[in-house]
Amino acid sequence: MSAAFEALIKRYDYHPVIPAERQYGQPLIVDLTPESEIWQKVSDGHDYAQEIKRQAAELQATVEVGRYAEERLIYQETDNFVGQEARTLHIGIDLGIPAGNPVYAPLEGCVLGFGNDPTQGSYGPSVVLRHELEGQVFHTLYGHLSVRSLAALSVGQEIGRGEAFAAIGSPDENGGWPPHLHFQLIRDMQGHTADYVGVVDPQYAEFYLDNCPDPNWILNMSL
Template identity: 50%
Template sequence: MTPLTSVLQAHQFHAVIPEPLQFGRGLIVDLSPASELWNKVTSTHNFADEIAYQATAMNAQIVIGRYAEQRLIYQDKANFSNSKNRTVHMGIDLGVPSLTPVFAPLDGEIHSIANHQGEGDYGPTIILRHQLEGIAFFTLYGHLHQAAHTQLHVGDHIQAGQQFTAIGTTAENGGWAPHLHLQIIEDMGTNTDDYIGVVDPAELDFYLRNCPNPNLILKCSDLD
């Protein structure tokens, strides 16, 4: 366990989205190659359709995509055209309606604001920088609603619990169903307003250390 992981595990954070959603009835989606979900996919009923069907059937308040899961859903996206080996998801996806508020889980400052508009990319993205018990780290929020944070600037202080953005629409979020991609990053390296969210399995050991499980912040018991 790294020092950052230990600190995050011991700390209580503000909810990232409204608590009734974050801690409500959840559908945890398995998008790995072995998932039974793929047996329900046809030429007229894609995986997003099946997830929506399952969520409605169980009256789910949130759809959750798992951390460190291997997925083969990216390879037909333009953003992955030069990186077909990237298959492991390094964030947690929180599937909730577009325009749902997004709150800072702890005090931080705006490290970067960007709008990555390639097919399959993050769309509008914010990265916050934090200090906790002397350890610096970052949280990345992808697939946002651009209009919700137009007044923000790099360097702005964001307080724990402050709404600083909202969930984006499919039209602006890289083409995905509305959701938040939350990722923890210990060291940004040479990256500025972006950080890889789906990695090559050959590099997984590094990214597991540098991008610990976002459930350390979310504290969703269903993901323990």
């Protein structure tokens, strides 16, 4: 990891990417690793998403946080991961809040690309913003949005700091997931525009964790 890039990103003050009272309120830090105790509380009538909601209500959490650089096995039964079952390392941060909540740009930028992958287990609607700080170009990705989020967007469109440019999607439009924002920091898009892989094979962890460093450098949450 470039220490200079980390220092640059951490030097700036960013607008919250979800409503401030949720982003900076009480988080429920969710552990979805295979060893997590959450799986002991899952049954045929009570899945992991329901257990997360139960824990969030008990804690009075304002946001459910899915961790960066966490190994998970929740993707392997979805259509999006057929033939790619080795992809288990999550390289973004998930912010679980109700559908319809706004998504804000943390800093000024422009729309690099956007799209909608309806495959089960995918991002559903996603947007990538391109940013530049002191000559350093990087990107932020927003996955699991509402379909309506894409209607007013165009490639190259300028997005201001704090502008509400999208909204959280519901399960019937966001790839089939409980409502949440997948937020990812990406240095080199490697030719991609509308999306970028958010879960990778751990054997490539060194490259991907360097190219997609901790999004909390921007979120600045107490995790």
